Amino acid sequence: MDQTARILPPSPDIAARAHERLAGLATPPGALGRVGEIGAWIAAAQGEVPPRPLTDVRLVVLAGDHGVAAHGVSAYPPAITEAMVRTIVAGQAGVSALAREHGVTVTVLDVAVDADLSDLPAAVTGRKVRRGSGAIHLEDALTRAEAERSLALGAEVAGELVDDGAQLLMTGDLGIGNTTPAAALVAAVLGLPADEVTGRGTGIDDDGWARKRDVIAAALERVEGRTADPVEVLAALGSADLAATVGFLIEAATRGVPVVLDGLMSVACAVVAQALAPGAAAWWVAGHRSTEPAQTHALKSLGLEPLLDLGMRLGEGSGAVAALPVLRSGVAVLRDVALLSEIMPG
Amino acid sequence: MDQTARILPPSPDIAARAHERLAGLATPPGALGRVGEIGAWIAAAQGEVPPRPLTDVRLVVLAGDHGVAAHGVSAYPPAITEAMVRTIVAGQAGVSALAREHGVTVTVLDVAVDADLSDLPAAVTGRKVRRGSGAIHLEDALTRAEAERSLALGAEVAGELVDDGAQLLMTGDLGIGNTTPAAALVAAVLGLPADEVTGRGTGIDDDGWARKRDVIAAALERVEGRTADPVEVLAALGSADLAATVGFLIEAATRGVPVVLDGLMSVACAVVAQALAPGAAAWWVAGHRSTEPAQTHALKSLGLEPLLDLGMRLGEGSGAVAALPVLRSGVAVLRDVALLSEIMPG
Numbered sequence: 001m002d003q004t005a006r007i008l009p010p011s012p013d014i015a016a017r018a019h020e021r022l023a024g025l026a027t028p029p030g031a032l033g034r035v036g037e038i039g040a041w042i043a044a045a046q047g048e049v050p051p052r053p054l055t056d057v058r059l060v061v062l063a064g065d066h067g068v069a070a071h072g073v074s075a076y077p078p079a080i081t082e083a084m085v086r087t088i089v090a091g092q093a094g095v096s097a098l099a100r101e102h103g104v105t106v107t108v109l110d111v112a113v114d115a116d117l118s119d120l121p122a123a124v125t126g127r128k129v130r131r132g133s134g135a136i137h138l139e140d141a142l143t144r145a146e147a148e149r150s151l152a153l154g155a156e157v158a159g160e161l162v163d164d165g166a167q168l169l170m171t172g173d174l175g176i177g178n179t180t181p182a183a184a185l186v187a188a189v190l191g192l193p194a195d196e197v198t199g200r201g202t203g204i205d206d207d208g209w210a211r212k213r214d215v216i217a218a219a220l221e222r223v224e225g226r227t228a229d230p231v232e233v234l235a236a237l238g239s240a241d242l243a244a245t246v247g248f249l250i251e252a253a254t255r256g257v258p259v260v261l262d263g264l265m266s267v268a269c270a271v272v273a274q275a276l277a278p279g280a281a282a283w284w285v286a287g288h289r290s291t292e293p294a295q296t297h298a299l300k301s302l303g304l305e306p307l308l309d310l311g312m313r314l315g316e317g318s319g320a321v322a323a324l325p326v327l328r329s330g331v332a333v334l335r336d337v338a339l340l341s342e343i344m345p346g
Numbered sequence: 347m348d349q350t351a352r353i354l355p356p357s358p359d360i361a362a363r364a365h366e367r368l369a370g371l372a373t374p375p376g377a378l379g380r381v382g383e384i385g386a387w388i389a390a391a392q393g394e395v396p397p398r399p400l401t402d403v404r405l406v407v408l409a410g411d412h413g414v415a416a417h418g419v420s421a422y423p424p425a426i427t428e429a430m431v432r433t434i435v436a437g438q439a440g441v442s443a444l445a446r447e448h449g450v451t452v453t454v455l456d457v458a459v460d461a462d463l464s465d466l467p468a469a470v471t472g473r474k475v476r477r478g479s480g481a482i483h484l485e486d487a488l489t490r491a492e493a494e495r496s497l498a499l500g501a502e503v504a505g506e507l508v509d510d511g512a513q514l515l516m517t518g519d520l521g522i523g524n525t526t527p528a529a530a531l532v533a534a535v536l537g538l539p540a541d542e543v544t545g546r547g548t549g550i551d552d553d554g555w556a557r558k559r560d561v562i563a564a565a566l567e568r569v570e571g572r573t574a575d576p577v578e579v580l581a582a583l584g585s586a587d588l589a590a591t592v593g594f595l596i597e598a599a600t601r602g603v604p605v606v607l608d609g610l611m612s613v614a615c616a617v618v619a620q621a622l623a624p625g626a627a628a629w630w631v632a633g634h635r636s637t638e639p640a641q642t643h644a645l646k647s648l649g650l651e652p653l654l655d656l657g658m659r660l661g662e663g664s665g666a667v668a669a670l671p672v673l674r675s676g677v678a679v680l681r682d683v684a685l686l687s688e689i690m691p692g
Contacts, residue, residue: 086689
């Protein structure tokens, strides 16, 4: 991961050619709306007009536990993280069903689950960074070395998928309590107060929300003066799974492979990744608007508008997978619609 | 078409069972948002939990010309209608590309194209009602008999598709100038002024918009006092293709087959269909929000919120096809996600 130079965007020349083709289709100018725009973006990312069909799409669900989960910030007990990792491995989670429907290959990576998953395949568990991450209102989530190791792990995973031919990548999150560090990351990087980033996660009540807000506020106060360096922010307020997600997003952009972002975790990590690797955001599209307020702030800072707004808040990469057909629609129109010049009468 | 009784909605019992299953999935309650809701709606429409996969989806593009097109309300000449019918038959239109991508069978029906299309297959042209429809600011679009014949034609086509095993239907529109009568229908049924329903269609400039608004205002004034009867409204302000669309929508609801509505034309016809056959709207879902203001008014009156909002204004049923993957996502989660009770630890 070279973080010294600004990451170059998808080719402006190819983007211009894609827009030229779009404008020449047998449709009124602009009539395809964002479907046409996203097709042109994919073309530019691939360096080819028309773009190739998106047949190789990979989602990695990065799983980890979070110390804050023991402090009343979630509607579910931490043991659910392990159960859900196993459910994804069994192909029976929400994202599994969506991924099968839309032709996405899902893998789950145990980055920091606080459980012994050693009976699962090594591809899932073999690169675990640690069990859980620190409760961020009381202590740093990670050491600096662990944060760096997590970043490198995410980059390594993305690089392997790119080497293996992935045309489009997605990240998903899994881990009870993870909306708390994710919201804290957004608040720290964008300079927002806890009130504005605290959401209801998997479904906490008003008391739970207030506890969560207090945890985020305490965490932000604890790290005051240490937020200029994004790696430091990840170590202090993030987690191993979130740091790995940041590394994944930067590597995808560096390698020139587009990413569909998912909900709060994915977009919070994108904000940190863009801070670490300016320009990377040009390689990402926002899949869906989650119900988490911090996601809206984070998307705005990245200049991204989600493709879908369906009230989803499942995590696991489900919103990215649900949005994939919009990207495929964009590719299809650029590939398969006649040019107006071919069909005009006279 | 029996228009005397209120159309019954999808089974409330099955809907309740579908929601019960949804609530029991290994996802936090409500976390699937509208994806879960739409899956439950499909289940209720099918009378089966979980719902069957949507493998047989049919779109009919109802084509016709409009007298108003000769009066400066469109950015394109009327001859484009014929060209686009041929482009759909050739499988090269915008909707053709989207339908291939998403597994939808498309047929185009020449209801009232003002051209000789007799070289095309009889399935396309064999049931033509007339060539074009009257310029609605000057004369009625159709005779009452033609309006009734068009309604019956649309119902017949929908009935044939249902008999043939279609699980989900869509209507698309094709015809230069058609946003003018569609907006007039919405204005007449909902009691709105021309200013509030006039949009830019395929892309007219400010002068064109003002002309279009004046045409709609003149049409509304011309038919004042005749808007209580929806069939009369279709004859006066609609067109043969729009009347056929109304018949199609009513028949689908009567036969208990769900429909994904498309843009302005589809939704304007839905408003008329709901007026003719109260209760029918329970069988429809809105595919996408078009950029036409009349569609927003019409959707609101039907109590429908679109699944997609991507700035599309192509017509042809393209927005309905683009939204289909959201319905398939809903079906997939209800079918394939584990129940929480199956995976809970302990």
